[in-house]
Amino acid sequence: MTVLRIGNASGFYGDRFDAMREMLTGGELDVLTGDYLAELTMLILGRDRLKDPGAGYARTFLRQLEECLGLAHERGVRIVTNAGGLNPAGLADAVRELAGRLGIPARVAHVEGDDLTAAHPGCLAAHAYLGGFGIAACLREGADIVVTGRVTDAALVTGPAAAHFGWGPGDHDRLAGAVVAGHVLECGTQATGGNYSFFRDGDVHRPGFPIAEIEADGTAVITKHPGTGGFVDVGTVTAQLLYETGGARYAGPDVTARLDTVRLTQDGPDRVRVEGVRGEAPPPDLKVGLNRLGGFRNEVTFVLTGLDVDAKAELVRRQMAGALARTPPAEVRWDLVRTDRPDAATEETASALLRLVVRDPDQETVGRPVSGAAIELALASYPGFHVLAPPGRGAPYGVFEAEYVPRDEVPHTAVLHDGRRIPVAAPDGTRALAPVDAPPLPEALPPGPTRPAPLGLVAGARSGDKGGDANVGVWARTDEGWRWLAHELTADRFRELVPESRTLPVTRHVLPGLRALNFVVEGVLGAGVAAQHRFDPQAKALGEWLRSRHLDLPEALL
Structure with missing residues (x-):
């Protein structure tokens, strides 16, 4: 055969x-x-x-x-x-x-x-x-x-x-x-x-x-x-x-x-x-x-509808501060997700999400004190108060290393x-890993008119996780697109387009044979997927978010 x-x-x-x-x-x-x-x-x-x-x-x-x-x-x-x-x-x-x-x-x-x-x-x-x-x-x-x-x-x-x-x-x-x-x-x-x-x-x-x-x-x-x-x-x-x-x-x-x-x-x-x-x-x-239990995690997502979203979010933070201070969890994180839009045709599209996540080695610390304090606000907080789901006792989360x-x-x-x-014998010869020399970049596209447009019109992307790091592979569909992408999408430009990476190490790898760039963002996923460090804990959609960001694209590519 x-x-x-x-x-x-x-x-x-x-x-x-x-x-x-x-x-x-x-x-x-x-x-x-x-x-x-x-x-x-x-x-x-x-x-x-x-x-x-x-x-x-x-x-x-x-x-x-x-x-x-x-x-x-x-x-x-x-x-x-x-x-x-x-x-x-x-x-x-x-x-x-x-x-x-x-x-x-x-x-x-x-x-x-x-x-x-x-x-x-x-x-x-x-x-x-x-x-x-x-x-x-x-x-x-x-x-x-x-x-x-x-x-x-x-x-x-x-x-x-x-x-x-x-x-x-x-x-x-x-x-x-x-x-x-x-x-x-x-x-x-x-x-x-x-x-x-x-x-x-x-x-x-x-x-x-x-x-x-x-x-x-x-x-x-x-x-x-x-x-x-x-x-x-x-x-x-x-x-x-x-x-x-x-x-x-x-x-x-x-x-x-x-x-x-x-x-x-x-x-x-x-x-x-x-x-x-x-x-x-x-x-x-x-x-x-290595997989181990990292502790316990609890989450409450408050729904903020209509006007004064920022003020409503600030009120909830101040109201929860006392409970969080009495038995302080090891980690407290607030995220305001602005999914709302003005003059929305549905209540859901008029609403933003305020997410509270707490973590601690002790389940009791993230359980009743947090959940109870959140529920007690039901009739005593911002207008339209409700949460996506009743908070619980706290669930274990894992850490990958x-x-x-x-x-x-x-x-x-x-x-x-x-x-x-x-x-099964080990191989006779081994070789320590070392980075390869940066390959030469293609000749840049000649100057010409541009207009703001999503990166995804000329490039594909796929992203994923490795422990606490994420990678985002980006590739051009044409040789002309590659000539532009290789010069335009630097590590610094990546940080501009993905703000949460600005304080993290970002390494760009160039793969000309695939007309591709691969970005590795260290630490963006915290302790790995089981820790649920971010909204998209496996960075599955990080590449699609990047593709939706606007750059000045050459009109010749569009």
Whole structure:
């Protein structure tokens, strides 16, 4: 077989339930992957495990497999998933029990060694990000289903590709090509028109899930099953390539892929060829994601309607000040969100939102004193007083942190269907990460008339989270647009357009081959998504906000 066809049926825990069946029945596949893990998911599974030591994996996967295991067996499709979460051995046992009950001969293996929680007291979950060679070992030994815990999202693709083509740890360029393909696949329909700036270019009512056709040299074609919704073009693939990345070096446990070497070309309808990817030896250390409970959080959202919004907000702040001072929470944050408009045709569009968020290690501090004080204002505050929802007792929130450990401290192990255990060796060579030299910028557009207009008329964007940081990838649709964007959208201009970044470190990375800029904003998400530091805690819409900001755009581009 010259091409390995790898499809993805899940981009997160809670993705479309029917996707596994759709992928197995919609066309030819060799391997079907499912990505169920994110930073927040690990915290959720950690809390599940507190209640039940036998829990800690994505139960949705089991329910999907109950409907689809027979299909996969009939069609000879192998399944690789990180749904094992915090308990890959437990999920592997559950899959074996399911296969036995259904009378389907399935060899089930799993990968372990990522769980470092015992070495991190106080953490609900501490897991190293493993690469794909444990998966490869399971597949080479005949596994039909491979269950992992915390591996990198791209490892679900690099593992099967390495097993199929016989790649070793030194095949950096080939592995880098598979990493890029895996990164495109990992978020499912985000590669086929979902969450895409130019979604009106195609029918995204129900996007199909993506497929990578991988060749022996690491080249890949991104596509989808015929007849499924959505669309695949250079733009949808570019958007996903920029998602949750940083600079030109995209580091992983198997290889560091050079995103500045990626070449994308349209290879036919719903087909994008990804080639030219260069790889380097991976870093010497592995990333470890640490999830712990950060304390308790409570929120009250006051609705301010009509006239005198600022004065009404000030009155509430003064009225709540006494209660907040008696038992002061560790953190108090007020945000006035001006969703109101003058002479509004509906009450809702005449209303602004005043949000109070409090955090503290003690639940009682953020509970009754805050909620009670807010409710007591019901008949004694601004005209039209009401809140979006009754305040509660305070709920726990999580904190995500990352650290790095030497590879030899992580016992990466493939556990085969027959019980044999195969240690997965670390790569012989490693290379410490370093930034690349800034590439030359294209020639600027000649001077000409401009007019104020939204950035999004000439550029797409996709944004996301990595712990407390956010990235915003911005790309131009044309060469002329790139000549303007590369010179206009500097880090300083980004700070002007996104005011909350003005006091934070903002790094701009230039990727000319993708006609793209990638901005990393450090600390904008506080302690990560589970801490709900800002209105959009995963920065999912930060890029779309940026696209809506007005700049002086050359009329030649409009």
